[in-house]
Amino acid sequence: xxxxxxxxxxxxxxxxxxxGFVDRExxxxxxxxxxxxxxxxxxxFVGALFKIMAATGSRIGKGFEIMGYGIGAPMGNIHKGxxxxxxxLPWKGIVPLAEVFHRHTELPVIVTNDANASAVGxxxxxxxxxxxxxxxxxxGTGLGSGFVVDGKLMYGHDGFAGELGHTPIRPEPSExxxxxxxxxxxxxxxxxxxxxxTFIKILADSRQPSExxxxxxxxxxxxxxxRAAKKGDKLAIKAFHITGKILGxxxxxxxxxxSPEAIFLLGGLALAExxxxxxxKESMEEYLLSIYKGKVKLLPSKLNSKNAAVLGASSLVWSxxxx
Amino acid sequence: xxxxxxxxxxxxxxxxxxxGFVDRExxxxxxxxxxxxxxxxxxxFVGALFKIMAATGSRIGKGFEIMGYGIGAPMGNIHKGxxxxxxxLPWKGIVPLAEVFHRHTELPVIVTNDANASAVGxxxxxxxxxxxxxxxxxxGTGLGSGFVVDGKLMYGHDGFAGELGHTPIRPEPSExxxxxxxxxxxxxxxxxxxxxxTFIKILADSRQPSExxxxxxxxxxxxxxxRAAKKGDKLAIKAFHITGKILGxxxxxxxxxxSPEAIFLLGGLALAExxxxxxxKESMEEYLLSIYKGKVKLLPSKLNSKNAAVLGASSLVWSxxxx
Numbered sequence: 001x002x003x004x005x006x007x008x009x010x011x012x013x014x015x016x017x018x019x020g021f022v023d024r025e026x027x028x029x030x031x032x033x034x035x036x037x038x039x040x041x042x043x044x045f046v047g048a049l050f051k052i053m054a055a056t057g058s059r060i061g062k063g064f065e066i067m068g069y070g071i072g073a074p075m076g077n078i079h080k081g082x083x084x085x086x087x088x089l090p091w092k093g094i095v096p097l098a099e100v101f102h103r104h105t106e107l108p109v110i111v112t113n114d115a116n117a118s119a120v121g122x123x124x125x126x127x128x129x130x131x132x133x134x135x136x137x138x139x140g141t142g143l144g145s146g147f148v149v150d151g152k153l154m155y156g157h158d159g160f161a162g163e164l165g166h167t168p169i170r171p172e173p174s175e176x177x178x179x180x181x182x183x184x185x186x187x188x189x190x191x192x193x194x195x196x197x198t199f200i201k202i203l204a205d206s207r208q209p210s211e212x213x214x215x216x217x218x219x220x221x222x223x224x225x226x227r228a229a230k231k232g233d234k235l236a237i238k239a240f241h242i243t244g245k246i247l248g249x250x251x252x253x254x255x256x257x258x259s260p261e262a263i264f265l266l267g268g269l270a271l272a273e274x275x276x277x278x279x280x281k282e283s284m285e286e287y288l289l290s291i292y293k294g295k296v297k298l299l300p301s302k303l304n305s306k307n308a309a310v311l312g313a314s315s316l317v318w319s320x321x322x323x
Numbered sequence: 324x325x326x327x328x329x330x331x332x333x334x335x336x337x338x339x340x341x342x343g344f345v346d347r348e349x350x351x352x353x354x355x356x357x358x359x360x361x362x363x364x365x366x367x368f369v370g371a372l373f374k375i376m377a378a379t380g381s382r383i384g385k386g387f388e389i390m391g392y393g394i395g396a397p398m399g400n401i402h403k404g405x406x407x408x409x410x411x412l413p414w415k416g417i418v419p420l421a422e423v424f425h426r427h428t429e430l431p432v433i434v435t436n437d438a439n440a441s442a443v444g445x446x447x448x449x450x451x452x453x454x455x456x457x458x459x460x461x462x463g464t465g466l467g468s469g470f471v472v473d474g475k476l477m478y479g480h481d482g483f484a485g486e487l488g489h490t491p492i493r494p495e496p497s498e499x500x501x502x503x504x505x506x507x508x509x510x511x512x513x514x515x516x517x518x519x520x521t522f523i524k525i526l527a528d529s530r531q532p533s534e535x536x537x538x539x540x541x542x543x544x545x546x547x548x549x550r551a552a553k554k555g556d557k558l559a560i561k562a563f564h565i566t567g568k569i570l571g572x573x574x575x576x577x578x579x580x581x582s583p584e585a586i587f588l589l590g591g592l593a594l595a596e597x598x599x600x601x602x603x604k605e606s607m608e609e610y611l612l613s614i615y616k617g618k619v620k621l622l623p624s625k626l627n628s629k630n631a632a633v634l635g636a637s638s639l640v641w642s643x644x645x646x
Binding site: 075084085131132133134147149150152154155156157158159160161162163164166167168180181182249252253254256257258259260261287289290291292295 | 398407408454455456457470472473475477478479480481482483484485486487489490491503504505572575576577579580581582583584610612613614615618
């Protein structure tokens, strides 16, 4: 019998690193995790990761073959296999991730940022199957984006294409501070944290009584605002409305750059469904040039948002083998 | 002796259509033009064009072989060989340009918009030789853009990628009306007409005496403002400064989408050199995310702006033969 071919998908986040052994059809056979933040040195992190991956792999038993490692990480650079100046990881400067991996394996190691990984995942396992031109926007703590152009992930000259989270949404100075050091970046408005900031400002302006006014600013989070909006809280609905409007405005801009067939939204905010999709769609259509109007699909990702990053990362291996 | 291989590059503009017989090295052997606006029917236009092209070709004598027709036209769609809903041409709706051409020829006919054609021209004959990822911005009456991603022109799903001229530069309503029916589009600020509008508003605000205040608003044009700025006219310099700043702000956005190696400026405004490049560069760097800062070249096109469109259009033929 032939061995079953598997790819290992690894999602390196600021708190946890999650990985899974994934088959060509997108089934995660086994998965596990370790605490990213426990490792001050990249060598120690990768060493510990290989140990736990070996233990996890042994749970599947025999009859499989690993084809490579796909890694999604903040500021992951596909050209160099590095992570560069990530603000959320414990390792500073330029981290030679693929190089350190290759002390443990001779298999292909592909590194890119998490949103790019999700875009490849959407193309191989998700709603973008058969599409040649589309965009994936990840709406989590921040905002990430991955562009597929003519069937291939767009990396750009430096390997850093698709950093929409840090496009300024206003030319005039905005006071909303971003983790990148700039002000008024898209992700300070359109993300779980952006929604929360907008909601707190709505609370400040409003004379309407609200249970939220009994909470501290640090206590309020996007999950609470979502639950309140679902129950019909007008101020919470307004926060989603404003967030969706800004997103849609920016998506019109994205369309004018790359003319995609569809834009997929993935991650926590995308789970709010019509609360975010309706104002985003309306606003996108309002700002679109007429040749694009009514043509660009705005869709929820078909990847389970819990597994998207691992699936996406694993799919890098298949997409690498193809080319 | 082998025949010399030539491509015919055709630039269809609202007033004139210019064409040239171009060799692989970018030399225009002969060229001529006809009045686009004289032809109400596309069939008549193409018929007249083939007549004049035959006459022009006979001036070269024998010993050449035509490889195909490359056409740059507003709203040219490469996927379908059509011109779609152009506001500046006499033919309305969807014009089946390649189809009408094929009544006269069996050779390849490639249609795209003028800025895309210029981007291919820059790659084949100009300053982008050897580059895989770059952007060309054409600054004429309007603002056009063409993106090359991983060595190929980006068309997008609909064939209309790269309509930067019609990205809104402000989320809040701007009063500046665009020919596309929207308000606040980039080209209403960054183009020859945009510069002129900005300059007139500066004149209105200023108490400084100026010869321009004796002219009618319709008389003032970008050429005059350029000459005045060159002579040190402070208000004219200010108009270039504001225009360059807005351009640079938008270019930072472009970089966050596609991470290009270089951005080329082409057309009338680009000839103003430091008057436009200096504020554009400063403003782009100001808004760039740190991973991009200091890395993206902002360069004048190396195509002669007079011939760029014809050269670019002809280069579509070579790029088509290659693929």
